[in-house]
Amino acid sequence: MHLVLERRTEQSRTIALVSPLIAIGLTLVTMSILVAILGTNPISALGVYFIDPLTDGYSLQEIAVKATPLVMIAIGLSLCYLANAWNIGAEGQFLIGAVAGSWLAVKTHGTDAGPWVLPAMLLLGAAGGALYSLIPAICKVRFAASEILTSLMLVYVADLVLDYLVRGPWRDPAGFNFPTTAAFDPVATVPVLIEAGRLHLGAVIALVVVAAGMVLLGKTIKGFEIRVVGAAPRAARFGGFNSNQLVLLTFAISGALAGLAGIIEVAGPVGNLRPGISPGYGFTAIIVAFLGRLNPVGILIAGLFLALTFIGGEQAQIAMKIPLDVTKVFQGILLFYVLACDSLILYRFRLIFASPKVSRGAA
Amino acid sequence: MPDSTPAVPHGDPKPLLQTIGLTKRYGDFLANDRIDLDVWPRQIHALLGENGAGKSTLVKAIYGLIQPSDGEMRWQGDTMVLSGPSEARSRGIGMVFQHFSLFDNLTVAENVALGLDGSESFKDMSARLEEVSRVYGLPLDPRREVWQLSVGERQRIEIVRALMQNPKFLILDEPTAVLTPQEADQLFTVLDRLKAEGRAILYISHKLEEVKRLCDTATILRLGKKVSTCNPRKETAASLARLMVGGEIKEVKVAANRKTTVPRLVVNDLSLEPGDPHGVRLQHISFELKGGEILGIAGVAGNGQDELFAALSGEWLAPDPGMIVIDGIAAGQLSITRRRQLGAAFVPEERLGHGTAPRMKLSENALLTGHAASNMVQHGFVKTAAMLKTVDRATEAFDVRKANRDPEAASLSGGNLQKFIVGREILRNPAVLVVSQPTWGVDAGAAAVIRQALLDLAAGGAAVLVTSQDLDELAEITDRIAVMFHGHLSEPVATQGASREKLGLLMGGSSLEQEEPAHASGA
Incomplete structure (x- = not known):
């Protein structure tokens, strides 16, 4: 008896939906073992991680706040990945977007600039992220440089640019030498949706992005081009689709969305520009994109789930002294299982009972 | 229906290779369904069938590339279970694939060396390569790199590589698909010679005229099953085609008064x-x-x-x-x-x-x-x-x-x-x-x-x-x-x-x- 992996004639739609759930299940089992090794009761740890945040209003809002950048970035990344363009640098595009938009907030700080400031900041943020993402895209198209490496390395450049600005030219003079800009003026701040809450307009924008992603991929010729160029590059060329142009386009869109998420984050929940504005949203969004099957609705659900792990991780650290790094381990294991389970969409396991030995005697 | 009394020019008591009820299943699909095949020494045996009839599956099983799901293979009368192609080669079964497995940037000799077990020195092997290619009229320069060679020459490398292991049984998969008619003629001369040396050849093709010309016996497969074993020389191309397809083939009609324009x-x-x-x-x-x-x-x-x-x-x-x-x-x-x-x-x-x-x-x-x-x-x-x-x-x-x-x-x-x-x-x-x-x-x-x-x-x-x-x-x-x-x-x-x-x-x-x-x- 042996186990073989057999190619399916057609992709299994059921497995495409179930595979992320299998991956989550396997991740939970692995995490339980890990938590048990750390000396904590796995059942109560999982409760703190995944159940407790869902039981009070503050945490629910906080999940939505964390999910907002994750979903926006992941929608953009999904376009890249569908087009076989590997943008790993959304974290850097997020930071540059935050920097580009913050420039206007810093320049108009203390003036009587009108309500045009916030929309202009959002545009600047998106433009900054898009331009920044075009660096690796152009290097790929023009010089065949691996976009995986260049986009990733530009994350660290962005990080240092931000660091320099808030420690140098943009530092708040009245800020006791802390490396931050001054708190943004009200006209430069993303409004909250609920009085005294944390949920802000960005969550609505994220939903609009999800809807736009659905329309783009499902209903437009551009979306079709993106999918074909990734799924069958030669057929895409035969169809007359320009893969280089699509690499630039998908990188620009994903950079713009990451930049938009960045400026919304600093003009919203954070309130000013400072180091450490992202707990790795740009990287976690990669997991969100794949857990969501590169599908906009799937990404929305996956974004909420990954946000839950951030909130749960914080609570587990406070309540059970589980290190926050365990959350990152969790996210990494999850991505591993998601990619592994994806092979079940194209392949299936089959148990072979009969051994291939001779079964007839002399005839 | 042609009778299964092939004109076999053999005096041997046992077939060289025999499959009895050979079956290969892929999931629910039967690629080979209880196939009986006898190949004798000194025989060029055609394996005929349309694409998807199961020819490739059958020869892959004989060459040890896949394991049959059921049935038996016999080699010189004894049961044979193959662990892989190297075991098949060591028993004397060689195969020339339709799609060549050659490295473009290596020389002819290097490519041949990669397919052998490496028990002789590169120099001896090169000498033997030249010897074999000369004896069989398959001219090759061992020092040339493969990318410079024509498709026909590349096929010669594959054939010489197989012959260097002195096989008793040689499988050729659609060898003339890539050859000009003249190159095909040269190949047939080589195959006739191999037959005269007492070797058996299993020849996969769907070109009926060349099968009629070259082969002593033909086994015809359709949809994974054997439909007939016959003497192709006693059949017409049309009767063989009917057996392969399982019915009449529609003739295409050319419009009589087609006019060319601008x-x-x-x-x-x-x-x-x-x-x-x-x-x-x-x-x-x-x-x-x-x-x-x-x-x-x-x-x-x-x-x-x-x-x-x-x-x-x-x-x-x-x-x-x-x-x-x-x-x-x-x-x-x-x-x-x-x-x-x-x-x-x-x-x-x-x-x-x-x-x-x-x-x-x-x-x-x-x-x-x-x-x-x-x-x-x-x-x-x-x-x-x-x-x-x-x-x-x-x-x-x-x-x-x-x-x-x-x-x-x-x-x-x-x-x-x-x-x-x-x-x-x-x-x-x-x-x-x-x-x-x-x-x-x-x-x-x-x-x-x-x-x-x-x-x-x-x-x-x-x-x-x-x-x-x-x-x-x-x-x-x-x-x-x-x-x-x-x-x-x-x-x-x-x-x-x-x-x-x-x-x-x-x-x-x-x-x-x-x-x-x-x-x-x-x-």
Whole structure:
């Protein structure tokens, strides 16, 4: 008896939906073992991680706040990945977007600039992220440089640019030498949706992005081009689709969305520009994109789930002294299982009972 | 039904190789269903069948590449269970594959050494290689790198590599598919000699005339089952074809009074550097193709046909716009989309991954080439209903068999997918159709449908360009034939009256390149 992996004639739609759930299940089992090794009761740890945040209003809002950048970035990344363009640098595009938009907030700080400031900041943020993402895209198209490496390395450049600005030219003079800009003026701040809450307009924008992603991929010729160029590059060329142009386009869109998420984050929940504005949203969004099957609705659900792990991780650290790094381990294991389970969409396991030995005697 | 009393010229008590009830299952699919086969020494045994009949599966089992699910193999009368190809080789079973496994950047000798067990020194091996190739009349220079060699020479490497292990039993998978008629004749001489030495040969083919000429016995497979074992010399090509297909094959009908009109596709002195380093440079290609006419391009694979297709389709742009003229418009630098809008349509050789995106639905694959000039796209939005309608029309017009209305392209059989692709293009009512290997790997029924469709399209006034390695196919449907060799295209000749010998010589490059080096002109 042996186990073989057999190619399916057609992709299994059921497995495409179930595979992320299998991956989550396997991740939970692995995490339980890990938590048990750390000396904590796995059942109560999982409760703190995944159940407790869902039981009070503050945490629910906080999940939505964390999910907002994750979903926006992941929608953009999904376009890249569908087009076989590997943008790993959304974290850097997020930071540059935050920097580009913050420039206007810093320049108009203390003036009587009108309500045009916030929309202009959002545009600047998106433009900054898009331009920044075009660096690796152009290097790929023009010089065949691996976009995986260049986009990733530009994350660290962005990080240092931000660091320099808030420690140098943009530092708040009245800020006791802390490396931050001054708190943004009200006209430069993303409004909250609920009085005294944390949920802000960005969550609505994220939903609009999800809807736009659905329309783009499902209903437009551009979306079709993106999918074909990734799924069958030669057929895409035969169809007359320009893969280089699509690499630039998908990188620009994903950079713009990451930049938009960045400026919304600093003009919203954070309130000013400072180091450490992202707990790795740009990287976690990669997991969100794949857990969501590169599908906009799937990404929305996956974004909420990954946000839950951030909130749960914080609570587990406070309540059970589980290190926050365990959350990152969790996210990494999850991505591993998601990619592994994806092979079940194209392949299936089959148990072979009969051994291939001779079964007839002399005839 | 032919009787199973083959004319076997043997005095041996036992078959060299025997399969008894050999069965191979893939999931629920029976690729081989209880196949009995006897191959004797001193026999050239043909294995006949359409694509998908189970020929490859059977020989893979005999060569140890796959394990049978059921049944028995016997070697010289004793039960044989193979752990892999190396065990098969050590027993004396050799195989020459249809698709070569050679490293382009290594020399002939290095490639052969990689296929052997390495028990002798490279120098001894090289000497033996030269000896074997000389003795059997398969001339090879061990020091040449493979990328410089013709397809026929590459096949010689594979044959010599197999012969160097002194096999008792040699399997050849469609060996003449890539050869000119003259090269095929040379191969047959070698095979007759191997037979005279007492070896057995299992010869896979679907070319009936050559099987009749070469083979002593033929076993015919259909849909995984053995339908007959017979003496091919006592059969006619038609009776063998009936056994293979399981019915009569529809003859294609050529419209009697087809008129040619104005030139619709003109190529003027097209020269083009290849995109990849081992590609073929197109050199001074010129021809004129009128409406109502079918022009065939013959030639051994790898002589620039792929490059010519890319240049005509616009996947690779010509250096000058006037080099390619579609319906009077200089199109050499237009994109494939613009050329489609001018009324051109293209069917590439590779169905999966080039002509279609394998894991996308048929409707999406209709959009792939239909987006340029149809009602499938409006203001950037796709119209699913129009895409599905194209699928339905192609399905009906070309009898495409599929599991549901809109399955993934990869789930269709080769013949049905090819019918869909050809149908997709013909339904656009093209002015010019460029089609590469239209019936490659397609069952006989589908091939007849496709050939008829090409004839009907030309009868309707379109210009059709067909590239094929199958001379019989070109003879059946074309008006004129030109031959491609080393990036040159010969002057087209009228199909009626063009002899196979002459075309074969052109395919070997004889009248085109006088300075052809001596090694390639054969033994």
